[in-house]
Amino acid sequence: MIFLQLLISGILIGGVYALISLGLTLIFGVMRIVNFVHGDMLMVAMYFSYWFYTLYSVDNYIGLFLVVPALGLLGALMYRFVIRHAIRRSHEASILVTIGLSIVIQNAALLLWSADYRSIHNEWATRSLQWGDLRISSPLLIAFIVALVVTGILFAFLHRTYLGKAIRAASMDRFAAVLMGVHPQRIFTLSFAIGIALVGVAGALLSSVFAVHPTLGTQFLLVSFVVVVLGGLGSLRGAILGGLLIGVVETTSAYFIGSSMKQLVYLLLFIVILIVKPAGLFGKRIPEVNQ
Amino acid sequence: MLSIEKGYGRYGELTVLHDIHLSVSRGSIVSVVGTNGAGKSSLMKFLMGVEIETEGRIWLEGEEISRWPTHQRVAAGMVMVPEGRRLFPEMSVRENLEMGSYTPRARKRRKQGFDFVYSLLPKLKEREKQPAGSLSGGEQQMVALGRALIAQPQVLLLDEPFLGLAPIMVRQVTRFLQELREQGLTILMVEQNATFSLRCSDWGYVLVSGRIVSDGQGKDLLHSRDLRKVYLGV
Ligand SMILES: Nc1ncnc2c1ncn2[C@@H]1O[C@H](COP(=O)(O)OP(=O)(O)OP(=O)(O)O)[C@@H](O)[C@H]1O
Ligand SMILES: [Mg+2]
Numbered sequence: 163m164i165f166l167q168l169l170i171s172g173i174l175i176g177g178v179y180a181l182i183s184l185g186l187t188l189i190f191g192v193m194r195i196v197n198f199v200h201g202d203m204l205m206v207a208m209y210f211s212y213w214f215y216t217l218y219s220v221d222n223y224i225g226l227f228l229v230v231p232a233l234g235l236l237g238a239l240m241y242r243f244v245i246r247h248a249i250r251r252s253h254e255a256s257i258l259v260t261i262g263l264s265i266v267i268q269n270a271a272l273l274l275w276s277a278d279y280r281s282i283h284n285e286w287a288t289r290s291l292q293w294g295d296l297r298i299s300s301p302l303l304i305a306f307i308v309a310l311v312v313t314g315i316l317f318a319f320l321h322r323t324y325l326g327k328a329i330r331a332a333s334m335d336r337f338a339a340v341l342m343g344v345h346p347q348r349i350f351t352l353s354f355a356i357g358i359a360l361v362g363v364a365g366a367l368l369s370s371v372f373a374v375h376p377t378l379g380t381q382f383l384l385v386s387f388v389v390v391v392l393g394g395l396g397s398l399r400g401a402i403l404g405g406l407l408i409g410v411v412e413t414t415s416a417y418f419i420g421s422s423m424k425q426l427v428y429l430l431l432f433i434v435i436l437i438v439k440p441a442g443l444f445g446k447r448i449p450e451v452n453q
Numbered sequence: 454m455l456s457i458e459k460g461y462g463r464y465g466e467l468t469v470l471h472d473i474h475l476s477v478s479r480g481s482i483v484s485v486v487g488t489n490g491a492g493k494s495s496l497m498k499f500l501m502g503v504e505i506e507t508e509g510r511i512w513l514e515g516e517e518i519s520r521w522p523t524h525q526r527v528a529a530g531m532v533m534v535p536e537g538r539r540l541f542p543e544m545s546v547r548e549n550l551e552m553g554s555y556t557p558r559a560r561k562r563r564k565q566g567f568d569f570v571y572s573l574l575p576k577l578k579e580r581e582k583q584p585a586g587s588l589s590g591g592e593q594q595m596v597a598l599g600r601a602l603i604a605q606p607q608v609l610l611l612d613e614p615f616l617g618l619a620p621i622m623v624r625q626v627t628r629f630l631q632e633l634r635e636q637g638l639t640i641l642m643v644e645q646n647a648t649f650s651l652r653c654s655d656w657g658y659v660l661v662s663g664r665i666v667s668d669g670q671g672k673d674l675l676h677s678r679d680l681r682k683v684y685l686g687v
Contacts, residue, residue, distance in 0.1 A: 324551075327544070327551060327552060330543075331544065334541045334542060334544070335539050335540075337504070337539060338540070338541065339552070340503055340524070341503070341527065341533050341535060341539075342527065342552045342553060342555045343524045343555045343556040343604070344524065345524045
């Protein structure tokens with residue numbers, strides 16, 4: 163019974179991990195950059211959601227419709243004004259610049275909102291469903307369902323629209339995509355915006371699950387790194403599977419050996435998989451692309 | 454239809470195209486032949502304005518396009534099939550062809566484009582759902598050609614269309630290109646294999662170390678001493 167409980171809880175949180183990781187892997191797939199700001203944007207999204215709730219009593223599930231476009235816009239601006247110039251320089255520059263941005267954002271959050279842990283206490287926050295011995299937390303269940311729907315929309319977009327196909331094409335072969343008339347900067351901006359908007363969805367959903375604080379991003383960045391590398395860099399399917407897997411592993415190990423050790427377990431798993439299957443579960447060799 | 458005037462192409466410090474003059478008249482097949490590293494692919498990139506710094510003028514149908522970004526050139530009907538096909542490997546054949554119809558102009562005529570390509574290359578219709586990466590080299594070349602044709606080209610640029618093809622496929626591609634010319638398409642190809650390309654060309658140029666050293670009618674050029682000198686060193 164306890165295993166079923168852990169499995170379900172793990173899958174629920176894993177769905178949200180998958181959503182965050184989808185954004186990270188999409189950005190990597192198209193631009194070949196590791197976005198170190200990813201976790202911090204989750205933190206920003208959670209603060210937005212928190213303040214909408216606290217100041218204007220907008221429920222976080224309604225607030226989602228404000229947070230997501232706001233984050234998408236932030237993503238586009240960040241790409242246009244910062245990341246783009248770094249990519250043009252070199253690979254190292256893009257790493258340094260996103261790490262730098264991450265530090266700036268964390269400190270800005272600290273300055274603006276202090277180091278306090280803040281959480282939303284809406285009517286959902288503490289509710290749970292119960293079937294016999296099984297307890298399922300409502301906010302997590304909602305988060306999972308929304309994550310599922312959003313993932314479905316993302317896949318439909320990527321597979322059924324010209325823009326979506328252009329994103330996939332550019333991540334497979336940028337040169338060939340440009341020859342088809344794809345405007346690369348437009349596709350990069352869009353991909354970055356989508357990647358950050360996905361984090362926005364996760365942030366709005368998680369704001370009634372976890373308390374937010376300025377350095378919350380770091381731990382989620384770590385989780386999504388593990389997920390993305392596990393699933394295979396740039397692989398969307400891999401990110402989904404990896405997210406669910408890490409969710410279950412984390413939940414199970416937290417139960418058996420304690421919360422403080424749970425990261426150790428999935429990092430160990432991460433190392434083992436990298437030794438056994440270095441390209442990740444769905445990985446292929448990622449070709450370098452030049453600009 | 455398409456011409457280059459005093460073209461120079463550079464990768465950083467390295468100049469790989471020198472003083473290129475070249476012109477392609479409407480409805481003809483023109484080949485530029487040269488050995489490895491002569492600058493053939495660079496010439497294609499020069500025309501598309503991608504990956505290479507350029508100097509000089511390019512004219513397309515009386516308009517100077519030298520400063521246009523790549524996507525605008527594609528939209529104007531300059532469509533290139535790159536060396537090594539460069540299909541989107543995890544996309545199906547159908548999706549690859551759809552990427553060909555990415556520009557607004559091609560999108561509007563997408564239905565006709567597909568009908569046209571499927572009528573010329575019925576095999577592609579059979580393979581529609583298959584991932585492009587799983588096809589044989591010859592089939593991939595057909596998809597690459599189909600993808601370019603769906604883009605509604607005015608001028609088709611081909612980078613080594615015969616590379617790695619079995620003799621039977623070479624004949625098929627040759628016939629296919631001639632058929633396209635009959636339909637009014639203008640074709641400029643660069644090829645290492647002078648025999649295959651010049652045989653079906655109206656006009657040819659010989660490229661050596663980034664310079665055009667000779668030109669002439671396809672078949673004459675093929676048997677010329679200039680060409681023999683380049684390829685055999687005699
Ligand atoms: N991206 C690049 N950066 C720097 N130099 C390059 C680049 N691409 C090509 N070159 C150089 O430019 C020259 C011409 O190369 P190019 O690829 O145009 O030759 P090619 O005639 O197409 O050869 P091949 O028959 O092998 O395809 C070569 O000396 C090559 O090393
Ligand atoms: Mg070449």
